[in-house]
Amino acid sequence: MVCAGLAKEQGFRVLALTIDYNQRHRIELDAARVIAERVGVERHVILPLDLRQFGGSALTADIDVPKDGVGDDIPVTYVPARNLVFLSLALAWAEAAGSKDLFIGVNALDYSGYPDCRPEFVQGFEGLARIATKIGSEGGTVTVHAPLQHLKKSRIAQEAARLGLDAGQSWSCYDPLTDGRACGVCDSCRLRRAGFEEAGLNDGTRYSD
Amino acid sequence: MVCAGLAKEQGFRVLALTIDYNQRHRIELDAARVIAERVGVERHVILPLDLRQFGGSALTADIDVPKDGVGDDIPVTYVPARNLVFLSLALAWAEAAGSKDLFIGVNALDYSGYPDCRPEFVQGFEGLARIATKIGSEGGTVTVHAPLQHLKKSRIAQEAARLGLDAGQSWSCYDPLTDGRACGVCDSCRLRRAGFEEAGLNDGTRYSD
Numbered sequence: 223m224v225c226a227g228l229a230k231e232q233g234f235r236v237l238a239l240t241i242d243y244n245q246r247h248r249i250e251l252d253a254a255r256v257i258a259e260r261v262g263v264e265r266h267v268i269l270p271l272d273l274r275q276f277g278g279s280a281l282t283a284d285i286d287v288p289k290d291g292v293g294d295d296i297p298v299t300y301v302p303a304r305n306l307v308f309l310s311l312a313l314a315w316a317e318a319a320g321s322k323d324l325f326i327g328v329n330a331l332d333y334s335g336y337p338d339c340r341p342e343f344v345q346g347f348e349g350l351a352r353i354a355t356k357i358g359s360e361g362g363t364v365t366v367h368a369p370l371q372h373l374k375k376s377r378i379a380q381e382a383a384r385l386g387l388d389a390g391q392s393w394s395c396y397d398p399l400t401d402g403r404a405c406g407v408c409d410s411c412r413l414r415r416a417g418f419e420e421a422g423l424n425d426g427t428r429y430s431d
Numbered sequence: 432m433v434c435a436g437l438a439k440e441q442g443f444r445v446l447a448l449t450i451d452y453n454q455r456h457r458i459e460l461d462a463a464r465v466i467a468e469r470v471g472v473e474r475h476v477i478l479p480l481d482l483r484q485f486g487g488s489a490l491t492a493d494i495d496v497p498k499d500g501v502g503d504d505i506p507v508t509y510v511p512a513r514n515l516v517f518l519s520l521a522l523a524w525a526e527a528a529g530s531k532d533l534f535i536g537v538n539a540l541d542y543s544g545y546p547d548c549r550p551e552f553v554q555g556f557e558g559l560a561r562i563a564t565k566i567g568s569e570g571g572t573v574t575v576h577a578p579l580q581h582l583k584k585s586r587i588a589q590e591a592a593r594l595g596l597d598a599g600q601s602w603s604c605y606d607p608l609t610d611g612r613a614c615g616v617c618d619s620c621r622l623r624r625a626g627f628e629e630a631g632l633n634d635g636t637r638y639s640d
Contacts, residue, residue, distance in 0.1 A: 271478070275524075277527050296568060302525075303523035306559070307523055318487025337568045342562050350552075351512075354552050356546060
């Protein structure tokens with residue numbers, strides 16, 4: 223949400239891509255619809271791509287989402303090569319649409335357990351994007367904007383408020399309850415809550431605990 | 432087909448991934464099914480991924496497939512970032528399955544008009560795969576095998592015969608007729624025909640011309 227808001231603020235016309243990868247928290251697709259409408263994107267594609275066929279993650283297989291606090295290792299909520307797949311698809315659409323600018327909302331400061339959220343990955347993708355495409359063959363470059371990469375979660379919360387966005391429209395929880403409440407104790411809930419608390423802002427989320 | 436056959440010959444257990452990207456020549460999905468069965472893969476996933484949502488190619492939009500001979504430029508049959516998307520998905524499955532070896536049947540010798548068939552792309556992907564994944568974070572490496580990369584089409588035809596594979600089960604044409612015949616004059620048909628002719632082998636294809 224904040225990443226899209228910043229892209230709009232910078233004057234970009236936004237094409238919004240959401241991947242329905244059959245994730246455990248598919249409820250985030252509803253949030254994406256609301257946000258795309260609110261931010262005012264030119265087109266929003268929700269693309270079905272069933273990564274549950276491959277599994278290998280608590281988000282795409284019958285593996286429990288950890289609830290006992292954020293650790294240092296790569297967690298089981300890591301989805302193999304997910305952000306590489308996401309950026310590749312964003313690049314495919316960008317190139318088809320005549321754009322050379324990608325935006326992704328990765329954040330590596332509060333938590334760098336996911337290899338595909340780190341700056342090295344984002345930079346490496348820019349390099350490969352040049353080699354892989356017609357854009358690069360014609361001498362062009364691809365820029366991957368990751369405006370949240372080095373921001374603390376509390377700062378991201380403040381940016382949402384500054385942009386006039388409603389935090390309650392966004393979704394973070396990996397393991398929502400069937401009644402639509404957030405679990406409150408998965409890594410994603412913990413980081414969200416701590417960030418908004420530090421910023422002194424309300425995150426607009428209904429938690430189950 | 433030949434790439435999968437060579438992987439099997441080298442002793443690999445093969446997980447076969449076919450992308451149903453809503454391509455003009457979706458008939459190739461039927462060929463993939465037959466080949467996966469014939470080669471003897473452990474599992475074959477045909478993954479729907481509608482790249483027609485993005486368009487931008489004669490294979491994924493209402494753009495005519497060129498029929499007047501192979502040129503030097505990147506043709507309109509180039510699908511933006513397609514092989515990057517394909518390899519990213521193969522990597523996702525490989526990592527989930529505990530494998531570090533990917534195989535892709537790209538060929539850069541007869542025709543290097545597609546940027547995502549060139550050796551630089553394949554090597555660049557190996558590098559990024561290490562950065563993007565848990566495999567790399569744990570000190571592992573990813574190998575992208577492209578055994579057809581430097582082979583002439585005629586040599587690939589010979590390899591098919593040597594491996595006891597039936598060329599007629601494979602599919603090349605970009606623009607098949609509704610009756611299931613190959614057009615015979617798109618770039619892919621031209622390169623196939625010339626390769627088999629040079630090898631003195633029958634390609635088992637019903638052409639419309």
